[in-house]
Amino acid sequence: MREIFNGNFDFKGDWGIPSVCGLRVSEKNGIYYAIATELYKNNPGSTITDVTCSLAQQVRNKFSIPSGKMVYIEHNPETKTKLSFYAEEYFRVDFSEEPNGNLSNPVYTKITEEELFV
Amino acid sequence: MDFRIIYPKWRKLEEQNTFNLPPHGPVVMAAALPEYVVPRFTDENLEEVNFDEQADFIGISMMLTTQVKRGWEIADRFRAMGKKVIFGGISTMLHAEETMEHADAIFLGEAEGKMDEVFNDYKNGVLKKVYNYMYDFPDIASIGPARRDLLNRDLYNHKGVQMVDLFHASRGCRFACYPCAVSYLGGRKFRPRPVSKVVEELETIENNRIFIVDNSLAQNYEWEEELFKAMAPLKKKWISHPIEDDPKLLDLAQKAGAWYVYQAVFDTSDYIKERIKRYHDYGIGVEGTILLGLDDQSEDDIKRLIDFLLEINLDLAEFTVLTPFPHTKAYNDLYRQGRIFDTDWNNYNAGNVVYTPKQMSPDKLHELYLYAWNSFYKEESQEQKMFKLFTQVMLREMEDKTYVPRRRDLVNKSFGKDVVRNVQQVF
Numbered sequence: 350m351r352e353i354f355n356g357n358f359d360f361k362g363d364w365g366i367p368s369v370c371g372l373r374v375s376e377k378n379g380i381y382y383a384i385a386t387e388l389y390k391n392n393p394g395s396t397i398t399d400v401t402c403s404l405a406q407q408v409r410n411k412f413s414i415p416s417g418k419m420v421y422i423e424h425n426p427e428t429k430t431k432l433s434f435y436a437e438e439y440f441r442v443d444f445s446e447e448p449n450g451n452l453s454n455p456v457y458t459k460i461t462e463e464e465l466f467v
Numbered sequence: 468m469d470f471r472i473i474y475p476k477w478r479k480l481e482e483q484n485t486f487n488l489p490p491h492g493p494v495v496m497a498a499a500l501p502e503y504v505v506p507r508f509t510d511e512n513l514e515e516v517n518f519d520e521q522a523d524f525i526g527i528s529m530m531l532t533t534q535v536k537r538g539w540e541i542a543d544r545f546r547a548m549g550k551k552v553i554f555g556g557i558s559t560m561l562h563a564e565e566t567m568e569h570a571d572a573i574f575l576g577e578a579e580g581k582m583d584e585v586f587n588d589y590k591n592g593v594l595k596k597v598y599n600y601m602y603d604f605p606d607i608a609s610i611g612p613a614r615r616d617l618l619n620r621d622l623y624n625h626k627g628v629q630m631v632d633l634f635h636a637s638r639g640c641r642f643a644c645y646p647c648a649v650s651y652l653g654g655r656k657f658r659p660r661p662v663s664k665v666v667e668e669l670e671t672i673e674n675n676r677i678f679i680v681d682n683s684l685a686q687n688y689e690w691e692e693e694l695f696k697a698m699a700p701l702k703k704k705w706i707s708h709p710i711e712d713d714p715k716l717l718d719l720a721q722k723a724g725a726w727y728v729y730q731a732v733f734d735t736s737d738y739i740k741e742r743i744k745r746y747h748d749y750g751i752g753v754e755g756t757i758l759l760g761l762d763d764q765s766e767d768d769i770k771r772l773i774d775f776l777l778e779i780n781l782d783l784a785e786f787t788v789l790t791p792f793p794h795t796k797a798y799n800d801l802y803r804q805g806r807i808f809d810t811d812w813n814n815y816n817a818g819n820v821v822y823t824p825k826q827m828s829p830d831k832l833h834e835l836y837l838y839a840w841n842s843f844y845k846e847e848s849q850e851q852k853m854f855k856l857f858t859q860v861m862l863r864e865m866e867d868k869t870y871v872p873r874r875r876d877l878v879n880k881s882f883g884k885d886v887v888r889n890v891q892q893v894f
Contacts, residue, residue, distance in 0.1 A: 363651075363794075364563070364575060364601045389643055393655050394602070398799035423803070433763040434645050434796065440803050457803040 350466070351376045353412060358385070360407045362395025370397050370404070371426070374412050381414045382466055384439075386424040397423050401442055402452045409452075416446060422465060423457070439465060468586070470504045471522035472497065472617070475529060475537040476511040480818045482840040483785065484849050487512055487882045489615070489623045491633035491680055492556045493528040497614035499578040501586050508617040511537070513883050518544060524589055525550050529558035529566075532792055532815040539569040546571070551594060553585065560601070560652055561793045562812070567596060576600030577638070577653075579609050607638065607658045612668040622883040627873030631678040631706060636665045636694060640682045643796070646758060649682050651794040657686040662697045669701055675869050676726070676860065677705040685711040695719035702869045704860050710751070712742055717749040726860050727752030727782060733761075735775040743779045752782040752856050759839060760789035760832050762825040769835045773842050783852050786839040787817035788832060789824075 354374040362368035371386030385397045385404060397404055405421045408414070420441065427437040439460045444452035472493050479485045490510060497506045506526075509516055525545045527538045535558050542552040546569075554566050555574040566573050572594045574585065581600050588594045615632065623630040637659040643650040669677070684691055684707055691711055696719060698705075704726045710716060728746060732739055732755040746753050755776055759769055776784055791798035791807055792815065801807050801822045808829075809821035818836070820829040827835075844852070864870035879886055 364597075364599045366602050390641070390655060395651070396794075396796065396799055398803060399651075399794055432645070434761070434800060457805070459804070 366394035368394025384422045401455045470506045472508045472526045474510045475534045477533040494613040496578040513622045525552045528556040542569040574598045579605035627878040631676045632674040646797045648794045659690045679707040695723035698723040721749045725751045754783035755781040765826045
């Protein structure tokens, strides 16, 4: 696995709102794995899920990931609260690709940490 | 230029007594209009919209998701008559793309300092489809007193008793709570207004009873302390969302006129029990806001929670069903999990179940929601509990000589409509 990026990623949220998420991009056998992590209070703008398609597109453009070669995952990190809705979660997101290359129709599948790179 | 501001009606929760409060957003926006604009305001909850009345430009102000479809209908009708329509307000921001289909323009963000551009564009016939000022916040000190003079105050009166006036002392919220969209709307930075400006505006309000609508006052200790100290001489009585859980601030809040607070009650912990007790110890009432349908709630949990609410002597309780409003974590989570089955925004009034709960069926959750209202108010009705809180505030007002008796000319009116008083002649 070749790590390409691991850090905070600035992106444009809804209506251009400056937003930030955690991002890890790695590559294995020509497949790029992009894991976007929600930063909650440390993200001043849109959540990663508010703008799933746009963010995935921005990641793809930033790292020049070829069409059809990206596995895109949304990650809600462990927040150490007792509230179940802030538990750690991963969702693989599958998109339709429109003729102009834009991503649309996100379909979410909940996965475990072990299934991240499968 | 005549600018007609319309606040669309919505269906109220059937389980709750309806009190129509004077809207806040439209009158705050109106304060930012250029001087040559003459605004007029219609709250459709209380008055019919007159589509034939002269107006150059129509503004539709929407606060709630459950208002948007009605707002779109109104806009469609005005636009069919050739009028230009602009939308603004919280729900316009939450439903921006859908609203654009019914608008000549939508305004996103906060109005101060931005209205000259909008009205110049209108005059010049070059109105933009979107005025995107999301997160382009104005100087918080520039926010002036709201245009409450636009409100027909007689309509916000129930049997001679004036409803509270709404007021805001800050914008933004550093919290980003699961069901709430405020951090999306106003940013995750708490932006308190200068206390001198707050006092200046409070002094202009011809009402001794205020509802401070800020999400939470408990965001900046020093500011909160300064605020309460400055408010005390005004002798207003007020309702708010949570106050810092601190003896010194609770004491200052009480002296500043805190009447009762809205406090979320999520569980049956000792912490909540003590929190409510501390408010009461300082003479501050508590209306619990209870959200039902969270993933970690079973049927038994909800029933236990309701028993707990009665044990801790809440003054009032408001029950709502978790509703996944757009741009909230609740929406994102439930959407990703494919659990939202109803996207008719008219049903997003927090009394309907629009998603599949984790531990029960939607019908069961709705049944528990009704059970919650009925159980909590079984021994003492909402009217009786409200009357007790009302008595508390009247006594305090009498003590500090600010009590204003009810208006005799409106005792037979409730929100502009005639009421039949069932008074028996006994002599």
